[in-house]
Amino acid sequence: MNATGLPPGLTAPRAVQTVRWLVRPWAMMEELHRRHGDMFTVQIANEGTWVFLAHPDAVKQVFTGDPRLLHAGEANRILLPLLGHHSVLLLDDEAHMRQRKLMLPPFHGERMRRYEEVMAEAASEEIEGWPLGEPQAVREATQRITLEVIMRTVFGVQDESRRARLMAILGHVLEWGGDPKRMALLAVLGPRNAASSRMFRSVRAPADQLIYQEIRERRRARDLGDRDDVLSMLLTARHEDGNPMSDEELRDELMTLLVAGHETTASSLAWAVERLVRHPKAMARLREEAGTGGSDFANAVCKETLRLRPILSLVVRRLKEPMEIGGRLLPAGLTVAPCIYLVHRRADVYPDPLVFRPERFLESSAGTYTWFPFGGGVRRCLGASFALMEMRIVLQELVARLDLRAADPRPERFVRRAITNAPRRGGEVVAERREADLQAPVAAAA
């Protein structure tokens, strides 16, 4: 017999729960999990009621459930002022699938492999200018790398001065929108609030102007069909009714790819370095493998980093009808949240769960419902392979060229940046150029 209604959770007033969630979500999740088990409830300001799911079986139910009843777009609405109404991240049902179908091909297989070279080039250019012998936050460098990579592979801006202008303006928008205080304000006011939309629109305007200019010019480019950047491919793609994507759709999807792919990958890289400098054996093995052209261990390092330091703590789905999940009949209207952070730390899935040990992903492969830093089901991250490839390439370039040590041996804690989990000191390291200065790592197989 199923239980009915909400699982137990915090009883404090909604405002107090919201503040705890915004300030120290990790301690809050751990405490509620310890106290109430694999399902618990939290009330978050304008976001409503969230039921956290920390058991892989419940995660499976959500990821394999009917997407018409489990709306991710609706649950992600907080990003609306930045991304716009056409964003694949914010749509549901047929509109979501239509958009997703057009966006998938550039992120698949061979097509995507063409971006390897750009990624390696962006990393080595950044490493050339890396300050030696003094503390430096890795995240600042990886942000520059991931932004450059997106500008070249997704936006496809070839002209260097235009790319620099776009990067400066978009960098400002992202920095502005990434401020946790602004996210907190949005969570309280709601994404449809007139004041918050106005505020975002005025910051977005100069960036939008440049993006629309790029779209219009690219539409007219003679070599459009030969170009392999994502924007050019989207411009030649057609919906099932034969229509191309409109300028507004393209703008919103470019912004979505930028917001979804830039800071997430940069912070994952900063976490990988933060872990590696505290695990010299893993660092040595990664370096050795980079010199031989292998990639298995590098991939395992990326997976273990994303397990233990997931960039997003959870994914969200809004229930459109009452639904049985985890043996409990949940009412329509609430949000279920498969909790990446808690599932990734389960001792029954990962022995010694808090130990950073990339080898675990060489011994057995990652489970669909026990390792999901990229979410799952029909909403799984479109850029997952792209991000893993970029992480591997940048890490291999870094360890081949630089000796890295922690600026301060104490592990870094989580800090919230917008909705992502970043290392508190940005992954602070001191770098020295390697004596042997290995050349760029031998191009590795994926």
Ligand code: HEM
């Ligand atoms: C380490 C880096 C990244 C992480 C941890 C990450 C994580 C995620 C997560 C958790 C979701 C939500 C999935 C769900 O609701 O089930 C998502 C969605 C998405 N991500 Fe990523 N992501 C990363 C990099 C990227 C990159 C590089 C791109 C593209 C350039 C990208 C594009 C997207 C898009 C378009 C969606 C929306 C998919 C949909 O709603 O159908 N992400 N990502």
